[in-house]
Amino acid sequence: MKKKLKQLILSAVADDLEQIEIALNHNLNPYLELVQQIAGHILFSGGKRLRPLLMILCARMCGYKGEKLIHFSTMFEYLHVATLLHDDVIDQADMRRGKKAAHHVFGAAETVLTGDYLLAKSLAIASETQKIAIIQLAAKITEEMAQGELLQMMNQRNPELTEQDYLSIVQSKTAVLMQASCESGAILADVSPNVLNSVSNFGKNIGIAFQMADDVLDYTAETKILGKQIGADLREGKLTLPIIYTLNKANSTERAFIEKVIQDEHFSHTDFEKLIDIMTTYNSISFCMAHAESFIDKARKALKAIPETPEHQILYHIADFVVARDY
Amino acid sequence: MKKKLKQLILSAVADDLEQIEIALNHNLNPYLELVQQIAGHILFSGGKRLRPLLMILCARMCGYKGEKLIHFSTMFEYLHVATLLHDDVIDQADMRRGKKAAHHVFGAAETVLTGDYLLAKSLAIASETQKIAIIQLAAKITEEMAQGELLQMMNQRNPELTEQDYLSIVQSKTAVLMQASCESGAILADVSPNVLNSVSNFGKNIGIAFQMADDVLDYTAETKILGKQIGADLREGKLTLPIIYTLNKANSTERAFIEKVIQDEHFSHTDFEKLIDIMTTYNSISFCMAHAESFIDKARKALKAIPETPEHQILYHIADFVVARDY
Numbered sequence: 091m092k093k094k095l096k097q098l099i100l101s102a103v104a105d106d107l108e109q110i111e112i113a114l115n116h117n118l119n120p121y122l123e124l125v126q127q128i129a130g131h132i133l134f135s136g137g138k139r140l141r142p143l144l145m146i147l148c149a150r151m152c153g154y155k156g157e158k159l160i161h162f163s164t165m166f167e168y169l170h171v172a173t174l175l176h177d178d179v180i181d182q183a184d185m186r187r188g189k190k191a192a193h194h195v196f197g198a199a200e201t202v203l204t205g206d207y208l209l210a211k212s213l214a215i216a217s218e219t220q221k222i223a224i225i226q227l228a229a230k231i232t233e234e235m236a237q238g239e240l241l242q243m244m245n246q247r248n249p250e251l252t253e254q255d256y257l258s259i260v261q262s263k264t265a266v267l268m269q270a271s272c273e274s275g276a277i278l279a280d281v282s283p284n285v286l287n288s289v290s291n292f293g294k295n296i297g298i299a300f301q302m303a304d305d306v307l308d309y310t311a312e313t314k315i316l317g318k319q320i321g322a323d324l325r326e327g328k329l330t331l332p333i334i335y336t337l338n339k340a341n342s343t344e345r346a347f348i349e350k351v352i353q354d355e356h357f358s359h360t361d362f363e364k365l366i367d368i369m370t371t372y373n374s375i376s377f378c379m380a381h382a383e384s385f386i387d388k389a390r391k392a393l394k395a396i397p398e399t400p401e402h403q404i405l406y407h408i409a410d411f412v413v414a415r416d417y
Numbered sequence: 418m419k420k421k422l423k424q425l426i427l428s429a430v431a432d433d434l435e436q437i438e439i440a441l442n443h444n445l446n447p448y449l450e451l452v453q454q455i456a457g458h459i460l461f462s463g464g465k466r467l468r469p470l471l472m473i474l475c476a477r478m479c480g481y482k483g484e485k486l487i488h489f490s491t492m493f494e495y496l497h498v499a500t501l502l503h504d505d506v507i508d509q510a511d512m513r514r515g516k517k518a519a520h521h522v523f524g525a526a527e528t529v530l531t532g533d534y535l536l537a538k539s540l541a542i543a544s545e546t547q548k549i550a551i552i553q554l555a556a557k558i559t560e561e562m563a564q565g566e567l568l569q570m571m572n573q574r575n576p577e578l579t580e581q582d583y584l585s586i587v588q589s590k591t592a593v594l595m596q597a598s599c600e601s602g603a604i605l606a607d608v609s610p611n612v613l614n615s616v617s618n619f620g621k622n623i624g625i626a627f628q629m630a631d632d633v634l635d636y637t638a639e640t641k642i643l644g645k646q647i648g649a650d651l652r653e654g655k656l657t658l659p660i661i662y663t664l665n666k667a668n669s670t671e672r673a674f675i676e677k678v679i680q681d682e683h684f685s686h687t688d689f690e691k692l693i694d695i696m697t698t699y700n701s702i703s704f705c706m707a708h709a710e711s712f713i714d715k716a717r718k719a720l721k722a723i724p725e726t727p728e729h730q731i732l733y734h735i736a737d738f739v740v741a742r743d744y
Contacts, residue, residue, distance in 0.1 A: 199507035210559030232537030
């Protein structure tokens with residue numbers, strides 16, 4: 091099922107993906123070779139290009155026919171990668187996409203500056219669209235993502251974090267970027283406020299579902315496929331829905347144990363397995379996936395409000411993939 | 418002379434400065450109190466507001482009469498402060514404007530993210546001008562400043578750094594921001610390409626002179642007035658014109674000594690005094706100031722090419738102040 095879904099999507103967007111790669115390469119033209127290396131380290135290491143694809147597909151769905159669409163769409167991959175570079179420095183992450191995180195290879199200072207470069211590059215491309223609304227959106231979500239990451243930091247290892255807090259973080263850290271990718275496509279096509287609203291809701295809801303699925307994968311995926319060790323979030327003190335839900339369900343002994351693990355960045359493999367056992371008791375993973383799927387339902391509904399086009403089917407597939415993926 | 422110059426400028430722009438402070442306060446509206454604190458720590462600690470002033474004065478000189486000028490001008494102060502926050506983390510600076518650097522008070526990660534927030538804020542305000550050229554300029558110089566800072570890092574403690582290399586760094590790290598502040602004022606006023614070019618040259622040249630004077634102050638200023646210890650650049654391994662010029666003039670014994678000091682981030686007070694003595698022998702400081710003044714001459718010439726307005730006199734004073742200041 092997962093495999094079939096992936097193939098369906100890939101065959102529909104193969105040409106676009108190829109053009110995105112070319113554009114990402116072409117637009118990345120720093121005068122410093124080092125920036126090229128650091129940006130390239132993460133940019134060309136197997137990203138799914140989900141954000142550019144969302145912009146492209148939403149633009150076409152809304153009737154946009156401009157020739158520079160692929161070029162414009164790279165702005166969201168650059169912005170995404172800029173935040174990944176900064177976040178990995180901030181979280182002191184070890185791995186990203188199966189490779190050593192950039193700051194371990196090139197240094198933290200160099201990585202922060204390359205992030206700044208990519209952030210600026212993203213806004214430079216936004217300005218090429220000549221659409222002030224797109225530029226404003228890009229600037230606004232950059233403000234929001236920085237604050238989302240800060241909010242997450244401020245709640246590191248905080249066992250009192252609620253589902254509501256978690257949702258706020260997910261929304262400002264992750265969902266706004268997918269939402270903006272979709273919205274920007276619609277803005278290019280000069281859609282009505284109603285359509286823009288539907289496209290925006292589609293993007294926001296798959297964004298939330300995407301992050302929820304991501305947070306589940308941190309407890310369930312195989313290291314080789316995930317490209318980093320499972321349990322990495324917990325080790326960094328990031329409390330996500332699987333833990334929050336389990337804490338709410340756990341009895342006092344279990345809760346005390348989980349709180350101990352949360353505070354211990356060097357928790358043992360045995361402790362992690364015991365934690366997974368408690369999660370299993372309460373069906374935490376199923377709950378989280380069902381929760382993620384409820385957002386996919388909302389995304390589908392939002393899409394249904396827009397007159398049917400050939401892009402709809404691919405976007406439905408992408409929505410399904412977001413929660414079905416194993417990486 | 419310095420004092421009189423400062424008073425002349427201050428009396429001419431007192432109202433603007435007051436309005437800039439209000440706008441900086443008003444526009445800084447993060448939803449996280451922490452961002453307010455970190456940004457406020459540096460934003461309201463005695464900055465000269467030179468970049469907003471340059472934008473405002475150049476806009477008026479070019480005939481711009483829009484009501485949101487002061488508001489727009491804050492974009493360059495936010496951008497400036499964003500780079501200061503990132504640079505201080507990167508250089509591991511101790512002090513800034515007489516206070517502990519933000520990252521020592523609030524943490525490096527928090528400071529990087531607040532820098533991101535301010536960078537985005539700056540571009541959000543740029544987009545409010547509705548002038549694509551201003552947005553493009555802001556994005557382009559952000560790319561360039563990140564690379565300028567990287568170039569400087571890559572040449573840390575490198576005694577082979579040439580005057581030409583130094584000028585490249587100064588241009589991309591500092592001058593582009595003043596240049597863009599001036600240019601943006603002119604763009605608001607829809608000037609001809611010729612006038613834009615003159616305004617741009619004015620900004621670039623005072624930007625270069627400003628940084629040269631700054632680099633001299635690091636060897637000559639009083640700590641109390643400078644707001645950080647003298648010799649801080651050298652301690653961080655930043656080689657600036659006074660050192661580069663002295664290295665070129667020095668005999669082999671002196672050169673060996675200077676190279677030793679360059680490599681030693683914990684050089685003694687005695688070593689630093691000996692270095693100053695060698696600089697005095699070769700009149701290095703006078704050379705650097707004369708060099709800075711030659712850029713001020715270019716700036717003045719650029720301004721003369723624009724039909725005389727009341728703003729000209731203040732801009733001439735600012736140009737003089739840039740090399741005459743003691744902080």
